[in-house]
Amino acid sequence: MSRYFYYHVIYVGLINVMLFVPWTLVQHRFDGAVSAMAIAVVLGTFVAYATTSLYLRFPQKSLPDILNSLLPRWLALTINLLASTLWILAGILVIYSYSATIQQFFNPDMNPYLFLLLMTAAGVWGASRCTRSVQFAQEIMLLISAPLIIMILFKAVFNPWLDWDAIRVTAGYIRTPPSFVSLCAATFVFAGYNTLAVFNRLLPQGTQIRYRWIIPLFCTFFLLVSFFVPIGFHGTVGVAQYLYIWSVTADSMIMEYGFVYRVLYIFLLLYTALSLMFAMNTWHTAMEFLKACRPKYKPDPDEYPTPKINWLINIGFAALTFAYAIWTNEQRNQLVNQFWLIARTFSDITSVVLLSFLVWKTTRRRRSQIPSDAAAPES
Template sequence: MARYFYYHVIYVGMINVMLFVPWTLIQHRFNGAVSGMAIAIVFGTLISYLTISFILRFPGMGFAEIIRTYFSHGVTVVILILAAFIWFMAGMLVIYSYSATIQQFFNPDMNPYLFMLLMTLAGVWGASRCSRSVQFAHEIMMLLCTPLILMILFKAIFSPWLDWDAIRVTSGYIRTAPSFVSLCAATFVFAGYNTLGIFNRLLPAGAKIKYRWIIPLFCSFFLLVSFFIPIGFHGTVGVADYLYIWSITADSMIMEYGFVYRVLYIFLLLYTALSLMFAMNTWHTAMEFLKACHPKHKPKTEQFPAPAVNWWINLAFAILTFVYAFWTNEQRNQWVNQYWLITRTFVDITTTVLLGWIVFRGSRKKKKQPPIPRDAAVTDT
């Protein structure tokens, strides 16, 4: 069962290129992005290890059930609504950013809301399924997409057009004090562990997550590649001229495999599936947190057909996504992405501290409980 957890860790690392994480880091490449990434690797590894250890102490329970045990209903509702908002925003930002990317690179004259409509409908349908179905669909999509995405990334690393001198110049700024925004952006790549807040319900009692060294290994790889590869292709100065930096970078590579020539088309096709998977997971998690606000709600990992409340909540997410699309533009979207990355970092830290306090409090209660007396042995004399 641990493989399902690592699917989340890996796909969050890969999806960071569709948010403005690389763009944010590149904007701060001379004033703290490199040192911020170095600190984020240590910090992200530490907080992921702690959060995993804390949640696994509550087998079969999600984050909502854990905090409900130790807090009043009012406090629990506030925490869950905030958590649901952060998760919903993640899916909304990816859908909007990817829809804008598709319009720019496939058909600039296309109605900007047409592809977003298709993305949101697919996200609503996928997120409204039960947690078990979401988990199985996630595994299938990961097995299909991950090998090809890794092939593209390694092709970029070994490309003859990659300028390693530009990468060395940028990495020399590691002694510059890290900027706060770049530090928050870099920690997002480690955020896959947060999915245990819902999918811990599916883990059997006594389950352990082994091979945790995969987290710093893969997440550091995705973080460094997403930052340094565009610099190697476009230069230390020219790289700041692009908004959709990784789409431009993918279009700088070619393949010689039959009719496949431009990497961009394969890249965008793969990230269509990855973006839908991300929206499915984030909106499903947000939906479960909102449903848990009801005092009589009992989580069910398997439901067929999907209850009506699942459809209504996710339809509300889709409507809010279109409201955001009507309001925003490229500049506003960049601003929202950066503030979301900062807020998400504080929420992750608060969640880890909160779980640690709950574990500490629970262990103290166990120690204060009086020992159970043993039955007196009856002997015949």
């Protein structure tokens, strides 16, 4: 079962390309992005280890279940609503950013809301399924797309057109103090552990997540490649001129495999699956947080048939996506992305502190019950 946890780690590390993480780091390449990445490797690994260890102390329980059982009702309700807001916004940002990318590189004259409609419809259908179905669908989609995406990343690293001098110049700024925004952006690559907030329900009692050294290994690779490869292709100065950095970078590569020549087309096709996977997971998680706000909430990871409430909540998410698309533009979207990255970082650290407190509270409660349970047979 622990393999499903690593699926989340890998797809979140890959999806950072679509969330303006490389763009944010590139904007700070001379004023702290490199040192921020170095700190993010340590900080992200520590938070990932701590979060997974804490969730394993609550087997078959999601974060909403833990909060509802151990915190006052008003406090649990507040945290659930705040968490759902972050998860909803994550799905909206990925769907909007990817839809805008498709329009720019495939057909600039296309109606901007047409592909957005297709993406939101697929996201609504996927996110409304039960938790176990979402996990199985994620496994299939990731096993199909991840190997090809990783192959493209390795092709980029070993590309003869990659300018290693530009990479060395940028890496020389590692002694520059990190900027806060770039640190928040860099730590997102390690954030796959956050999906345990709901999918921890599917981990049975006694589950051990082994080989957690995979987290810093894979995520550090994704982080370094997503930042340094565009610089190697476009130069230390020219790289800042692009908004969709990795789409332009993919279009700078070619393949000689039959009819496949431009890497951009297969790259965007693969990221269609990855973006839908991300939207499905984030909206499903947000839906579970919202459902946990109901007084008579009963968690069920295998609910069938799909309840109407699932459809209604996710259709609401789709409506919010269209409202965001109408309101935003490129500049506003960049600011919202940076705001979300900062808010997510604070949320991750707060979750570690909160879960540590709840573990201590649970341990203390169990110890206080042991004497009374032991004295019962004697009486």
